Amino acid sequence: MSALKSIAAAASLFGQTPGDPEPAAHVEAGTGPSRRSVLVGGGSLVVGFSLFGNQALAQEGGQNGGGEGTGAAAHPEEKAPALPGSLKTNPQLDSWIRIDADGAITVFTGKAELGQGIKTALSQLAAEELGVEFKAIRLVTASTGVTPNEGYTAGSHSMQDSGTAIMNAAAQVREILIGMAGTKLNLPAEQLKAENAAIVAPDGRKLGYGEIVAGQRFNTQAQPTSKLRDPLNFTIIGQEIPRVDIPGKVTGGVAYVQDLRLPGMVHARVVRPPSYGAQLTAIDTSAVEKLPGVLKIVRDGSFLAVVTAKEFQAVTAMRALQVAAEWQERPSLPNQSTYYKTFRSLPSDYRLILDSHAPTAPAAKTVSATFHRPHQSHGSIGPSCAVAHFTGGKMTVWTHTQGVYPLRKALTELLALPDEQVQCIHTEGSGCYGHNGADDVAADAALIARAFPDKPVRVQWMREDEHGWEPYGSAMITELSGSLDAGGKIVDFQFEVWSNTHNGRPGPAGNLLAAQYLEKPFTPAPPTPIPQPEGGGDRNSIPLYHIPNAKVVEHFVKTMPLRVSAMRGLGAYMNIFSIESFMDEMAVAAGADPVEFRLRHMEDARARDVISKAAEEFGWSSWKASAPGRGRGFAFARYKNLGAYCAIAAEVEVERETGAVRPVRFVAATDSGQVVNPNGIRNQVEGAIVQSSSWTLFEQVTYDNTRISSRTWSTYPILRFPALPDTVEVHIIDRPGLPFLGTGECGQGPTSAALANAVANAVGVRVRDLPLTPNRVKTAIGV
Amino acid sequence: MITLNVNGRDHQVDSDPTTPLLYVLRDELQMNAAKFGCGLGQCGSCTVMVDGQAIFSCVTPITALQGRKIKTVEGLGTIDRPGPMQRAFMEEQAAQCGYCIPGMMMRAQALLETNHNPSEADIRDHMRTNLCRCGTQMRILAAVRRAAGYMREAKGTGQEQGTKS
Numbered sequence: 001m002s003a004l005k006s007i008a009a010a011a012s013l014f015g016q017t018p019g020d021p022e023p024a025a026h027v028e029a030g031t032g033p034s035r036r037s038v039l040v041g042g043g044s045l046v047v048g049f050s051l052f053g054n055q056a057l058a059q060e061g062g063q064n065g066g067g068e069g070t071g072a073a074a075h076p077e078e079k080a081p082a083l084p085g086s087l088k089t090n091p092q093l094d095s096w097i098r099i100d101a102d103g104a105i106t107v108f109t110g111k112a113e114l115g116q117g118i119k120t121a122l123s124q125l126a127a128e129e130l131g132v133e134f135k136a137i138r139l140v141t142a143s144t145g146v147t148p149n150e151g152y153t154a155g156s157h158s159m160q161d162s163g164t165a166i167m168n169a170a171a172q173v174r175e176i177l178i179g180m181a182g183t184k185l186n187l188p189a190e191q192l193k194a195e196n197a198a199i200v201a202p203d204g205r206k207l208g209y210g211e212i213v214a215g216q217r218f219n220t221q222a223q224p225t226s227k228l229r230d231p232l233n234f235t236i237i238g239q240e241i242p243r244v245d246i247p248g249k250v251t252g253g254v255a256y257v258q259d260l261r262l263p264g265m266v267h268a269r270v271v272r273p274p275s276y277g278a279q280l281t282a283i284d285t286s287a288v289e290k291l292p293g294v295l296k297i298v299r300d301g302s303f304l305a306v307v308t309a310k311e312f313q314a315v316t317a318m319r320a321l322q323v324a325a326e327w328q329e330r331p332s333l334p335n336q337s338t339y340y341k342t343f344r345s346l347p348s349d350y351r352l353i354l355d356s357h358a359p360t361a362p363a364a365k366t367v368s369a370t371f372h373r374p375h376q377s378h379g380s381i382g383p384s385c386a387v388a389h390f391t392g393g394k395m396t397v398w399t400h401t402q403g404v405y406p407l408r409k410a411l412t413e414l415l416a417l418p419d420e421q422v423q424c425i426h427t428e429g430s431g432c433y434g435h436n437g438a439d440d441v442a443a444d445a446a447l448i449a450r451a452f453p454d455k456p457v458r459v460q461w462m463r464e465d466e467h468g469w470e471p472y473g474s475a476m477i478t479e480l481s482g483s484l485d486a487g488g489k490i491v492d493f494q495f496e497v498w499s500n501t502h503n504g505r506p507g508p509a510g511n512l513l514a515a516q517y518l519e520k521p522f523t524p525a526p527p528t529p530i531p532q533p534e535g536g537g538d539r540n541s542i543p544l545y546h547i548p549n550a551k552v553v554e555h556f557v558k559t560m561p562l563r564v565s566a567m568r569g570l571g572a573y574m575n576i577f578s579i580e581s582f583m584d585e586m587a588v589a590a591g592a593d594p595v596e597f598r599l600r601h602m603e604d605a606r607a608r609d610v611i612s613k614a615a616e617e618f619g620w621s622s623w624k625a626s627a628p629g630r631g632r633g634f635a636f637a638r639y640k641n642l643g644a645y646c647a648i649a650a651e652v653e654v655e656r657e658t659g660a661v662r663p664v665r666f667v668a669a670t671d672s673g674q675v676v677n678p679n680g681i682r683n684q685v686e687g688a689i690v691q692s693s694s695w696t697l698f699e700q701v702t703y704d705n706t707r708i709s710s711r712t713w714s715t716y717p718i719l720r721f722p723a724l725p726d727t728v729e730v731h732i733i734d735r736p737g738l739p740f741l742g743t744g745e746c747g748q749g750p751t752s753a754a755l756a757n758a759v760a761n762a763v764g765v766r767v768r769d770l771p772l773t774p775n776r777v778k779t780a781i782g783v
Numbered sequence: 784m785i786t787l788n789v790n791g792r793d794h795q796v797d798s799d800p801t802t803p804l805l806y807v808l809r810d811e812l813q814m815n816a817a818k819f820g821c822g823l824g825q826c827g828s829c830t831v832m833v834d835g836q837a838i839f840s841c842v843t844p845i846t847a848l849q850g851r852k853i854k855t856v857e858g859l860g861t862i863d864r865p866g867p868m869q870r871a872f873m874e875e876q877a878a879q880c881g882y883c884i885p886g887m888m889m890r891a892q893a894l895l896e897t898n899h900n901p902s903e904a905d906i907r908d909h910m911r912t913n914l915c916r917c918g919t920q921m922r923i924l925a926a927v928r929r930a931a932g933y934m935r936e937a938k939g940t941g942q943e944q945g946t947k948s
Contacts (some may be wrong), residue, residue: 115880115917242876249881250872251865252816252857256882259815267810292799295865304875310808315822381820381828381916382882430818431880431917463821679876683922687879690918713825713914721910721920 021557034328063401064089064515066155066531068435069567071507073409074150075663082224085164086110090148093176093218103197103210105136107166107307110150111158112142112402112426115244116744117680118158120243121340124676129229130234131194132209142404144428144732152403152505153432154566155534156643156742157675163740171226181207183621197694199417229672231736238734240679245428257427258385262456266295267311268448269318271304271325272465273517275707278327288320297321299521305444305459307452313611319329329704334561340372340477344498347353348555351400351529353538358548361489365484367589370479371578371768372570374700375562377716382430383461384437384470388445390453395422399427399442405671407439407527410506411446414515414522433691435505435565436470437461443512454634466710469513472701473567474560476537478578482547488590490601492549499537500557501527506566513563515687530570534640540572540749543579544638545601562701562708569748572639573692574770576749577756580635581768584757593635594757595620604638607672608649609733611636613669618649629654631762635753637746644746645671645733648689650754654762659757659778663693665724666751671733673741681743682730688747689728694719696752698771785845789814800846805829808855809843816856816885820914827913830886831855837893837912856885859892867933868892868926877926879917887913888947890929899935903928 003382064075064086080091090096090110098106107126112117123137130137140147150162180567181199183188184207192199198206231237280302288294288306294315298305306321334342387398395417401407404424411422424442432438461469477498484493494698509515510522530536538554539668545643566575587597597616602608615621615634623632629653636647650663666689672681698717702710710716752770760766765780787794787804789812798807802844808814808831817840820828824839831840832854840944860866865873868888879883887910894901894909906927915923 031913037817114880115878117879242873243878246873246876246878246881247862247865249878250856250869250884250888251860251862252814252855252885253862254815256815256818258882261813310798310806311810312802315806380882381826381880381914382818383820407884428880430882433916460819463823683876683879683919687918687922690920691916692918694918712823713821714823718914718916719908719920720914721924724907724920724924 024356030157063534064150064161065152067534067536068503069403069406069505069507070503070525070528071406071409073149073406074151074403074505074507076151080221083222084150084168084224086150086161087165087222089150090165090651091221093169093173093220093222096149096166097173098217099209099213101213101215102212103208104138105130105132105209106138106140108140108147109162110142110148111162112153113428114153114402116158116429116684117243117677118162119245120241121159121676121680122163123244124165124236124239125167126170126240128234128373129167130174132197132547134236134241138198144404144408144424146679147403148186152406152672154402156639156744156746158742160742167228168226169222171182171228173218174220175227176220177209180212184212195664223502232709237674237676238678241677243680245711255428256382257387257400257429258382258460260387260398260427260458262387262389262573265456265458266307266309266452268305268307268445268457268459269314269462270444270459270465270514271306271318271321272469273302273327275329276332278302278329280325281328282326283321283324285321285324288324289387290318291317291320295439296452298448300447301521302517303447303514307446307448307457319387329706332561333703333705335705336703338468339475340492343478343557344560346557348498348557351538351554351556353532353554354542354550354552356550360548361485361487364486364587366481366483367582368479368481368633369478369582369585369768371574371581373476373574373770374519375475375564375575376567376695377396377467377471377472377710378433378436379716379718380430380432380436383463385458385460385467386440386442386445386721387456387458387691388449389456390446390449393421395449396444397422397424397442397446398427399424400427400432400440401438401442402432402435406507407442410439410509410512411443413509414443414512415446415450434473434567437466437772439506440469440513443514447514467711467716468708469563470506471563471565473573474502474537474564476571476574480572480578480582482582482586484586484590488592490547490586491547493547494539494577495596496555497537497553497571498540498555498557498602499571500560500564501529502536502564502566502570502637503530504563523572527558527560529554533642535571537571538575539570539640540579540637542641544604544607544641545598546603562703565608569745571751572637573695573748575769576635576637577752580637580750580753581756581766584633584760584767598634598636602772606645607638610645610669613731614647614649614667617669617729618667620649627653628686629656629762631758631760633754633757633759633761634748637749639742639746639749639777643742645741646685646746646750647659648747648750648754650751651760652755652758652762654759656763656781656783659774659776659781660776661697661772662723663755665725665727666754667729667731668747669731670743670746671735671741672743673735675732675734675740676740678732681732685730685747686728688745690719690724690753692748692751693755696755696771697723698773700771785849787845787848788851789853790855796845798845801844803841804831804843804845804848804853805840808840814857818882818885820883820886826883827890828883828886830889830913832893835896836947837890845920846856854889856888859888867937868930871926871930871933874920875926875929877919877922883913883915883941887915892928895927895931895934899931901931913915913940914927
């Protein structure tokens with residue numbers, strides 16, 4: 001076994017269900033299925049396709065991966081726009097499903113497991129439509145040259161893009177298998193059915209899938225419509241199948257890129273500059289070179305790293321290099337106390353998002369308000385990590401990036417290597433919640449591995465690297481005004497949002513942190529907005545409510561004082577916080593109940609359903625404060641106006657003397673279309689509620705005029721156990737047969753406004769600046 | 784050379800005595816469960832037990848651990864024979880990314896080994912040192928309650944509590 005192959009075998013533990021002893025297919029780059037590519041029985045294919053009468057599960061609008069990333073690697077060409085989901089960009093059925101002669105079934109997805117449970121949900125789809133047991137599916141996730149390119153795993157698109165593709169591909173493969181079996185058995189397809197990985201004839205004869213295909217590839221393009229199973233007959237879709245990755249994760253299995261131990265692997269740490277743009281002016285490395293285990297010090301411009309035999313040696317050497325290094329820093333950051341004023345004055349592009357007009361009754365009352373959100377941190381619990389191996393001119397990177405193909409593109413530019421000489425293999429990391437340090441550490445590892453070839457190099461960031469250098473969620477300002485007629489209906493609404501980009505991902509090598517500090521630096525790409533209907537800073541800036549006259553504007557601020565990019569929900573978190581807080585302010589002006597006021601302006605039946613469901617399960621109409629300082633709040637949004645519907649009712653307890661807010665309970669109702677795994681949906685929404693509570697109550701990045709100062713959990717505090725609510729309930733409205741609607745980010749926005757509305761209800765004053773810290777609440781109360 | 788007793792087995796370790804336990808567990812003993820999170824004792828993802836107490840292995844040098852009993856998630860059970868804490872986390876589906884979960888389990892294990900019937904407030908207070916960023920805390924609490932029940936049951940019926948170290 002060659003060194004590379006043994007590494008591949010060691011790495012093959014990834015992308016599999018725990019306990020699966022078989023090496024993963026995605027490890028040996030570029031080889032893929034090595035079998036002859038032959039067209040499977042021509043006549044039977046025709047029979048198969050003639051059955052595809054049902055409408056394929058349609059995909060709702062919006063760009064792959066939520067529009068995040070730039071260029072062809074992030075947005076692969078739509079070769080077949082009529083096909084459902086990611087079949088548009090990867091129409092070959094073989095890209096998605098392979099059946100070996102022994103009957104083994106491998107399903108490929110270009111999306112990555114980020115802890116959201118897609119390995120389980122995607123496998124459920126494939127198993128259901130193929131007519132096999134759940135356990136029969138082996139799923140291979142994002143890996144360049146092996147899986148389809150589905151851009152970024154972002155924007156709550158995995159079920160919509162990849163799930164839709166896999167479900168349809170599986171249904172079409174099943175029908176092809178029926179057709180092929182029909183030819184072999186000399187029976188019409190109508191008489192055959194797929195059952196437990198075999199095609200069964202009425203006389204009891206059956207042919208296993210492996211026997212039918214004999215390991216051949218399907219070599220056929222997907223069709224626009226599929227004969228999908230009737231949701232009434234689903235046996236796997238809709239079931240609470242336990243997550244395939246949890247047993248390994250709770251028993252000390254090799255579960256993360258952090259756990260990867262390749263033969264001969266060495267460790268490295270990067271000595272990051274103390275502040276943005278700082279230049280390494282001098283360093284005497286001679287003492288550090290003599291430290292135990294130090295194998296190499298890598299320096300390229302202001303990029304400085306150390307390679308050691310053992311991991312803690314790397315940490316020790318890195319600390320010594322920090323002391324030895326001399327940096328030239330410059331005060332590049334604005335004064336934080338006046339940041340919003342500065343931000344508003346920076347050059348920006350005026351983007352008219354919506355301007356709609358209709359005749360109405362005259363305006364009787366006008367309300368206006370301004371909201372602020374600081375920079376906030378993804379704050380992954382496990383600092384970003386990657387392993388890179390450069391040997392024989394080929395770079396292999398094990399990475400928890402959200403986009404293996406866009407990362408490969410960026411690395412090829414950074415390293416001046418052709419595509420085929422760089423492979424990026426997704427390997428799980430700690431939850432990222434958007435664009436954190438994952439791509440940057442992959443670039444670090446690749447640069448170090450190039451300088452220290454032939455051995456796998458594992459690099460993990462330190463806590464202060466992650467907190468100090470990750471691209472934050474942009475600070476934002478919103479200004480709203482709206483008028484009500486005499487009857488309490490909204491007649492006009494204006495919304496303006498100031499935001500940096502939410503899309504600083506690679507693609508371009510210049511978007512990788514290390515690339516900006518090399519002797520010959522790469523320049524970050526100029527920021528570009530993500531267009532509607534997904535939107536970036538303007539995501540969810542268009543209210544879903546029926547408003548006759550509405551104007552929405554984004555001021556796309558191009559100067560980025562702090563490094564920013566995509567954080568869970570992008571602009572939606574702040575825009576929903578603003579709009580849904582403001583809806584309550586208008587409801588107060590209209591003398592209306594907040595839930596009734598929302599329903600008054602909502603025509604979308606599914607939106608009405610989740611609003612009503614959340615209110616009912618919360619006991620909204622009969623609620624009374626059980627103690628002083630208790631309040632209730634409500635909020636609703638359909639994520640991106642394209643994804644899952646989510647309504648949340650919250651009860652809070654506010655301590656007047658201190659201004660401390662404690663959520664007491666949350667009740668959410670969601671509609672994600674066809675439910676694939678209810679437990680998975682609840683887990684995502686519960687998590688969104690708790691995480692967004694943390695953002696909303698506690699979090700802001702802090703800095704002086706040179707350095708980021710919120711670099712640990714003590715300076716960037718987040719929610720801890722005692723601050724949790726008593727209960728979080730998530731009620732799911734299933735919509736059998738309807739398209740999947742991305743769920744992962746639907747709870748972030750509504751949680752924030754439900755909390756703010758509950759605080760306002762509890763203490764009678766509104767806080768419009770995030771986070772809702774005790775000081776802000778106390779000041780607003782005036783105690 | 785320092786002798787570390789991990790999950791009932793002695794290991795001779797020749798790492799620098801100031802090396803934090805976490806790096807020895809991961810690098811020398813090839814154990815995966817304890818995770819690097821902050822290196823500062825602020826997040827709890829490195830939590831293991833020493834003589835029954837939950838400690839931050841990222842800030843505990845091995846020189847302090849000679850002759851003491853170290854227990855990690857690997858000592859709670861295996862994927863084929865999970866212990867009550869592990870079973871509880873699986874049954875509650877108490878993970879998203881799962882990176883913090885081994886630390887959570889060891890923190891909770893330390894509580895349940897001394898307090899078989901903790902109140903909700905006891906659990907929340909005890910777990911405050913550990914962070915979860917995915918927002919899985921409600922499930923983690925449910926899993927700890929469930930594990931407490933399993934441990935009480937096992938004690939009541941005299942059954943063994945998973946794989947003992």
